[in-house]
Amino acid sequence: MTEAITVDVWTDVVCPWCWIGKRKFEAGLAAFQADGGGPVRVRAHSYELTPDALVGDHQPVAEYFVRKRGVAPAQAQQMLDQVTGIAADVGLEYHFEHAQHTNTRLAHQVLHLAAGRGAQDAVLERLYRAYFCDGRRIGDPAELADLAAEAGLDRDEVLTALRDGTYVADVDADLARARAYGIQGVPFFVLDGRYGVSGAQDPEVFRQALQQVADERVQA
Template sequence: MKVEIWSDVACPWCYIGKRRIETALDQFEQRDQVEIIWRSYQLDPQAPRVSDKTVNAILAQKYGMSEQQAADANQRVSSLAAAEGLEYHMEHARYGNSFDAHRLIHLAATHHLQSEMEERFFKAYFTEGLALGETETLVKLATGIGLDEDEVRGVLASDTYASEVRADIQRARMFGIQGVPFFAIDEKYGVSGAQPAEVLKEVLERAWSSSSKSH
């Protein structure tokens, strides 16, 4: 069974969604039959590589609210993240463009380290306040999970995997995906948003039983 997850490393709900699907999979009897594939998505493709604007300021601007309202909204998300064992420091998050990070997630996939790379980028952004648009930061994070430094630098210095990232985003449009995280199971079942683990587990079970019936 194939589970594709569209996600952006700068999306607070996506990190929560990652934990919840992991919890669902831990309780799913056919866990070893499930292949997880991370798909790229960008919430803000126009974002500068690195910005000095705070995440609160960006959110306020995007939704036409005050910075205090944005801070409150981020605080609510942080509380939900904490319930999943995640530690968010949104006030330190460094807003920027996630395109290069997505290219490295595609590179990591060729070394069977895709989930590890996704996890490392989430933690760097939401917990450690690192800027994912900075080349040296990306190199450090990618080599930290075991990728080769020369290979990582080679990807970042070129446009390798750019077409793969764009293809993921294009496919999301084709599926009518409007927001992330989005879970697609065997291209038949779609779950939008960071749904509770029990909801995700239920969909996994439904997908599994319908695929075993059709074989």
């Protein structure tokens, strides 16, 4: 059996381009496999866009851009409207008027727990939707536990892991690895530990990158 191509993706659940990039990668993956490509294993890794945000603190996204980034209100709204339109092009419905910006360290810990339970993609999708569509407070442990339970995890296990810091070292290891790779923005895709693809690229870029890895495996 052909060994799966590994795709490691550094992402943050408050990064609008990360969900968009995920959809574009999935389209590229589907095209690759429709052309006879083999299995691909995708793993999400932690990246903090705003590590200085206070854990548990939440504020409207537009307000965050104005207060923390020094962006004028009209410019902030223009930026959000633009990315909302791009998200719609890949079938995502963003509602930034509800989104509450927050620190994401706890969310990343939940994603590591989910990976160990075979539910990382389901939990990641739920957290994206919770943030960009539903206005849920994803920096709150109880809210995170509820969301994770909706995606198939045990709520009490999530709360225990967050209380005990079970996955803090895993999050830190992801962040250290991102620094070692020189990653300065997300999404960032690493194919088979050799090739990097930065940003929410067109599906064809991802298809070609996967095909290159597959072709080089045959030639090796």
